[in-house]
Amino acid sequence: DGGITQSPKYLFRKEGQNVTLSCEQNLNHDAMYWYRQDPGQGLRLIYYSQIVNDFQKGDIAEGYSVSREKKESFPLTVTSAQKNPTAFYLCASSTTQGGGGYTFGSGTRLTVV
């Protein structure tokens, strides 16, 4: 079955560490997205990519970085510059412009220890 796979499900980060969240899709979607979800705040867009080797900042990109070397993969790195990284991270994909709707992964819960 086609879908989006996020790993790991749970991730713990020490102060000053960079960590990378994985997102892989086999839906042949051109566009991929990263969202952050905090309790009571809804989902906020971190980065998105409409095509391989190109990506744009979303509303809360500071302290995060991404790459899009393959159509299927869109990893997110949470850098030490992100001062409040504890959150639930969701990856999504869609056809270009999202006309066919968005598909989401099962999420990664990141906790600072």
Add this chain to the structure above:
Amino acid sequence: KQEVTQIPAALSVPEGENLVLNCSFTDSAIYNLQWFRQDPGKGLTSLLLIQSSQREQTSGRLNASLDKSSGRSTLYIAASQPGDSATYLCAATGFQKLVFGTGTRLLVSP
């Protein structure tokens, strides 16, 4: 800037009731409107997608309508069941972006 609002924020009903969840958006220039369900600690499951040229979509006990001119969408759940308990999110698709409401937390009691 697109803003999406969902009312009510929380809803508690007995099993068997029909219910309506509301979603409003400020910019009517949307590509489509998508409803999702989220269970605690889980990802988002797509329920219904309404294209901008459509007025409504149906799937089983769920029916969603879209009125672009008034900036509103409603999700109707018929004969609610305890398994429907979850958070329901609506999202409006604009240019290269999906903007979410903060959700309605639904609890259906047996």
